[in-house]
Amino acid sequence: MLDAPDSPALALPKPTRDLAQAKRDIAEFGLCMIEGAMAGAKLARVQTALYRAADDDRARGQIKKYIRDHVHDDTNQRVWNLLSRDPVFIDLVEDAAALDLVRATIGWPALLGNISANITGPGGGEMVLHADQTSMPVPWAPAPQGINVAWCVDDFTDENGATRIVPGSHRLNRPPRPDEAEIATVPLVAPAGTMIAFESRVWHKTGFNRTADKHRGAIFAWYSRPIYRTQENWFLSLAPSVRQFASEDMLVLLGYKTTGIGLVNGASPV
Numbered sequence: 001m002l003d004a005p006d007s008p009a010l011a012l013p014k015p016t017r018d019l020a021q022a023k024r025d026i027a028e029f030g031l032c033m034i035e036g037a038m039a040g041a042k043l044a045r046v047q048t049a050l051y052r053a054a055d056d057d058r059a060r061g062q063i064k065k066y067i068r069d070h071v072h073d074d075t076n077q078r079v080w081n082l083l084s085r086d087p088v089f090i091d092l093v094e095d096a097a098a099l100d101l102v103r104a105t106i107g108w109p110a111l112l113g114n115i116s117a118n119i120t121g122p123g124g125g126e127m128v129l130h131a132d133q134t135s136m137p138v139p140w141a142p143a144p145q146g147i148n149v150a151w152c153v154d155d156f157t158d159e160n161g162a163t164r165i166v167p168g169s170h171r172l173n174r175p176p177r178p179d180e181a182e183i184a185t186v187p188l189v190a191p192a193g194t195m196i197a198f199e200s201r202v203w204h205k206t207g208f209n210r211t212a213d214k215h216r217g218a219i220f221a222w223y224s225r226p227i228y229r230t231q232e233n234w235f236l237s238l239a240p241s242v243r244q245f246a247s248e249d250m251l252v253l254l255g256y257k258t259t260g261i262g263l264v265n266g267a268s269p270v
């Protein structure tokens, strides 16, 4: 696993629009890249909504350090609970291709753990190398417990902090050890509008943003098997309008419509 940066072991899947190929890529590499998942007016709408929410938070001083950003600095901004910020983010959560990959990777019902953004700015530092299924005790079960669907809001480049990944690391079926924190990774270089889905065992981190003036905005929709607690506490933080107009799939993803766990008086609350 300690491969040189130009090693064939660090090859990435080719961007595709073929969901069958994307599922094969997740099995082989631990991730897939869906090109052109957002384009034109939709991409512009997402960009506007995200940067408006980020500007609002910044203007009001509502930027909180994220407990998992071990290297945090003021150039990095998380925007939480996007579902409650603009309806366009509801569309991302329910995107047909995204939900198809969720069902294929972790089954259904699934929970939406969170949908948040990470905007790394000029000079922004790296995140620690990690896999996302942090709630799963080791030894891990031999199947992914979650999947992260990342939406590139800006172009992802090596210079502006594209997410860096260790392709195939899902096959190790364990989190990286501290002495593996600096092993070779590859940047997920992709144009804005690309959707990148990576299963929860893949090792990855935010890259350094070495630019003088470029932000790298990315939205991460994290889905897990329903036995895990959600990262965002939807019951406290969800804007009522999202619940008011929620689709059947969204009710399941938020944990309002359920079987077996999360019941009220032995039945699904909704």
Ligand SMILES: O=C(O)CCC(=O)C(=O)O
Pocket: 118, 127, 132, 161, 162, 163, 164, 204, 205, 206, 207, 218, 220
């Ligand atoms: O910002 C990125 O590229 C990755 C973020 C990430 O891995 C995380 O939030 O867990």
